[in-house]
Amino acid sequence: MNKIGILTSGGDAPGMNAALRSAVRFALELGIGIYAINEGYQGMVEGGDKIRELSWDSVGGILQRGGTVIGTARCDEFRTREGRKKAAKNLVENGIDGLIIIGGDGSLTGASIFRTEWPELIAELVKSKDLPKGSVEKHPNLIFVGLPGSIDNDMYGTDMTIGADTALHRITEVIDAITSTASSHQRSFVVEVMGRKCGYLAMMGALAAGADWLFIPEVPPDPDTWRDEMCEALKAGREVGRRDSIVVLAEGAHDKDGTPITSQDIKETLEEQIGEDTRITVLGHYQRGGSPSAFDRNLGTLLGHAAVLHLKETSPEDPPQLIGMRGNRVESSHLMECVDLTQQIAAYADENKYDKVLELRGAGFKSTYEILKTMMQSEPKPRKEGAKCCRIAVMHSGGPAPGMNTIVRAAVRWGADLGQTMLGVSNGFPGLIKGDIKELNWMDVRGMVGLGGAELGTNRTVPTDGDYYAIARTIEEQKIDAILMIGGEAGYDSVNEIFNRKKEFPNFQIPIVCLPATIDNDRPGSELSIGADTALNSIIQAVDQIKQSAVASRRCFVVETMGNFCGYLALMGGLATGAERVYIHEEGITLQDLQDDVDHLVTGFSQGKRLGLMIRNESAHPVYTTDFMVRLFEVEGKELFDVRQAILGHQQQGGNPSPFDRIQGVRLAVQSVDFLLNEIGEKEPRQVFIGSEGGKIQFTGMEDYQRLEDRDFGRPKKQWWMDLRPIVRVLAQPGPGQWK
Missing domain, CATH: 3.40.50.450 (Rossmann fold)
Structure with missing residues (x-):
């Protein structure tokens, strides 16, 4: 061909x-x-x-x-x-x-x-x-x-x-913005989203934005009861303290008789039956547009x-x-x-065979809908008679990552709905050492689904030898039956030490799940950590603006990203922004590399190139720092081009979590709580770390932690994204076959 x-x-x-x-x-x-x-x-x-x-x-x-x-x-x-x-x-x-x-x-x-x-x-x-x-x-x-x-x-x-992920970004941005004005005026909003006969955008948007009611084509409601059911649910939410109500409507939604459900229907129902001041927002083609x-x-x-x-x-x-x-x-x-x-x-939808529709949509679609139904409740279901009631502690450790609050909200609500007592540990392991713990109820986590940072508090403190006795004492005094640790390297290392000291401290014989939440994406047992997608989007937004500035001035920018010793953010950021060179610790940097890069820059700018973009991981090399590289390129560029550095810094840890981080965080939280409940009471309860590998959520025993991690650099020994390096390099060339 x-x-x-x-x-x-x-x-x-x-x-x-x-x-x-x-x-x-x-x-x-x-x-x-x-x-x-x-x-x-x-x-x-x-x-x-x-x-x-x-x-x-x-x-x-x-x-x-x-x-x-x-x-x-x-x-x-x-x-x-x-x-x-x-x-x-x-x-x-x-x-x-x-x-x-x-x-x-x-x-x-x-x-x-x-x-x-x-x-x-x-x-x-x-x-x-x-x-x-x-x-x-x-x-x-x-x-x-x-x-x-x-x-x-x-x-x-x-x-x-x-295109689906970008559309989800648009939907969550709008609902996040609407929520603040709805809360101010105690209003209800009906948000209509696209999707034709598929409810994916509506369902995932509702989950990511914390909506209170949902209509999708795959689960049509009863034509005689849907109005009453919706009104009762939203009214119950008001009674427990909600100041706003968000109803998400898929454009193809209809009832079981095939009658379309419109945003106007919903508005009129809410106003007539419960006196809600209701507004309609139809997102339309806004979902398709933009970067x-x-x-x-x-x-x-x-x-x-x-x-x-x-x-x-x-x-x-x-x-x-x-x-x-x-x-x-x-x-x-x-x-x-x-x-x-x-x-x-x-x-199947035309034939009203909605069980077949859900089956073909996949197990993930169906399970996500069940999770969403729980999250939308105004309060937990009554505890079943005779059901065990356990005390599960939720905590953070490591640097802040967007999505931490989303996970806490999901874990607390899922556990509470199963009749468990959920505890929040303040400020990471120092809080566990001091016993700084409080019970979290359903409404305590209201509004946390899209909130960046970590409301419980987090830090990178790893307990020392004397602290483990205090941790064991806190577990006993607070009657903690299980722990969900949400965080990064410091948290994993701390739990690993607890795992190794189980014989020394019998109170450590409780199930623990480590859930990866770090922008560095450097946790073993998981291909994607919560927070990394948000950080990537922060990087591309900054770099897009930097590129516009550079084009106007014939300039090369060296952009430094975070990531510790893991080059994920740098490489994937380079792939997403069209960087011509990415420097990561995994590959290292030599003087010859820098000389070759200088030659490429000089040749390119002399032939009319207007922009140079290099992305460097913060720990790519101890000597060839960002400042060193800028000075080198500046000297060699002479009058041809100038060079600036852009150290993105902690803006990568900030911002509200992306839809992906919210959705994946909820899924991992639910699976973690279910795992802990199954392990409580076992003779030898497992201590594990959860993650998604090959698209499947799995648990890996803490006994494998040191085997899977490169202990010198705090990253997995095998990183899937390293296979993408040749693609980045080919796309960055000034022309075909030029960088053999």
Whole structure:
């Protein structure tokens, strides 16, 4: 295959430009010509200047842009055979017989039909002399690959579609903002979100923003009772002290009879039945717009890279594939099977088979809905007669991480709903040593779902030898049955020491779960720590602004990120911002590296380059510091360019948590509480650390902690993201094949 075309089709989605940039640059790196097909299938049918060859620089500066720079449109003509014949002619005239299609199930279904008809279409075009003889032999088959691009996250075969995470950012931003004004006036708000017939955005937005009621297509309410049920629930919330009520409505929501539920219906019901002062906010296309989140930039980049490799290696006999993200890894699936299952969900919904709809949405969708129902309650369910009542302590340790408060709220409410007494330990292990502990009830954690920082307090103090007796005494005096420790390295090290001293202190024979909450993303047993996604988004926002400043002044910036000895933030931040060089401790820095980088900068700026961006992990090298590098580049740049440093510092630890950190934090909190309750009373209760690996939540025994961690640098011995370094390096080149 010598030439491929790339198009975006259907609704636009943030992150499509990242996929475009990645696909173009990797195709050129592999010696494959690549063409943009502007305006989707419409451009393919029209041909002419709608199909244009792309160069390396054609996709420069688009990573942070929303929408799709090559345009998208819905094309009725492509639905006809005659329209597809025109499209085939235009592709062959440009030498294209491979396609990358970024879109939803409708766009991919059209491509599958096009592929099947291709040999006949080319033969007909040759027969009618619209194409020269030999075209059939030269272009016998059409090969294509699909990338899921949709904010709705309604595509089977991938955990996340390109654009869904950014849409969730928009939804939570709005609900967070609305909550403050709703609380001030004691109002109710109905927030309507997009998603067509899929309730993913509504459900996850409600979970991330702490909504009080939800309507989604997958769980239609009874037409006779939903109004009363909603009003009773919201009224109960007011009675226990809530000053606001947030109802989230998916645009495709309806009752069991199929009657649509509208925001106006809800508003009128609340005003008439309980006298609520109610406002409506319809988010609409705001959810689709704006700069993509860090996750969507990196998702688009990785999928674009994988799409080019797949087209290069596949054969015409192979069925078309959908490239998606499953279990935090790029995976391909049989495209038409994914499309059929996606459309089967809609068919089941039309047939009122909602148990089948939930089954196809996946176990994670169903369990998240059950968690959300608990979180939305105004108070815990009454304790069951005869049920055991345990005392579970929740605490932090280590540096602050966005999402810590979200986890505390979820753990307290989940435990309380199961009839347990939840305790809050103030200020980490010093608070546990001093017995600075208080009981937390349902409303104590109201408003914490989207609050940054750590309301319980945290620090990096690790207990010394004499402190462990005091900890054992506190456990006994407070009758603590289990501990949930939320934090980073200091917390894990402290719990590891408790684990090692169980024989010395019998009171340490209680279950403990360590939940990873650190922006550094350096905890073993978990591929992603709570707080890291928020920190990444803080980094890309800062770097996007820095890049605009640099372009105006012919300037190189050296940006320093946090992370301790773990290069995750630097590397993933570099991938999401288009940095041309990333310095991390895992790779080290040599003087020759710096000399090569100086040469690249001088060459680039002398050829008209306007911007240089280097990202350095704070601990990348003890001698070649950020200040050293700035001085070196400044001297060598002479009059060609100037250099500035930007040390992002503690802004990476601040800010309200991202939707991903909120949602994942809730999931981990619930699983942790369930684990602790199962272990309480066991002869040898386990002490573990929880985490998500390969998309699955798992518990690892504390006995494996030292085996899995690089003790010298406080990071896992094996880090999955290190495999992404070659991708970062190729994309950072000034042109194909220039940095061998």
